[in-house]
Amino acid sequence: MSDAGSDPQPFELAASAERQHAPATLRNREPIAEQLRTILPDRGLILEIASGSGEHAVYLAGQFPTLDWRPTDMSDAALASIAAWRAENGRSNVLPPLRLDLTDTDWPVGQADAIFCANMTHIAPWEATEGLFGGAGRVLARGCPMVIYGPFIEADVPTSPSNLAFDENLKARNRLWGLRDVAALDDLALANGLSRQARVAMPANNLLLVYRRK
DSSP states (O other), rough: OOOOSSSSSSSOOOOOSSSSEEEHHHHHHHHHHHHHHHSSOOEEEEEEETTTTSHHHHHHHHHHHHHHEEEEEEOHHHHHHHHHHHHHOOOOOOOOOOOOOOOOSSSOOOOOOOEEEEEEEHHHHHHHHHHHHHHHHHHOTTTTTEEEOEEETTBBBBBOHHHHHHOOOOOOEEEEEEEEEHHHHHHHHHEEEEEEEEEEEEEEEEEEEEEEEE
């Protein structure tokens, strides 16, 4: 089963009322970091979209100490959790979290050297994914990457039974949610000045997709 869908509640309270814990991050953070080593620049600003609990931000910032990591989210609970994990972790290269609504064309960050987004596209309306690619086209310079991680559907690759069940569960919870077709993401990329450079099969039936600004 997709790691994003293997827990009935993706977040749970951690050691404090502010810090939330997403169990999937403990399972996927090391494979993600391994792939990012060949993708991210040596220095610069990484803009994380839909940072959720903030655990990816503090872990990945520790794995890439020469990069500044800017977490974002639109949820008050998520922003509080990110701030709490940042305070508890104490890493100087984790910047304060910012509120970012993907459906708003006025992003609080005007430039980034890379974008990272994990487990967002399937638990948000399609308009959020459209906003993600639109924003990437605005804030990334030529050659800069956007990395998207999560479960997806591909026309030429059989979807695992667990991901099909996860997709049905998502749509039952919210008709605007569901696993996205990689071909539709590729079309969004081309419409916003990006192109897909890599598709990496990840554990638990997930993919890591790498797009670059043309």
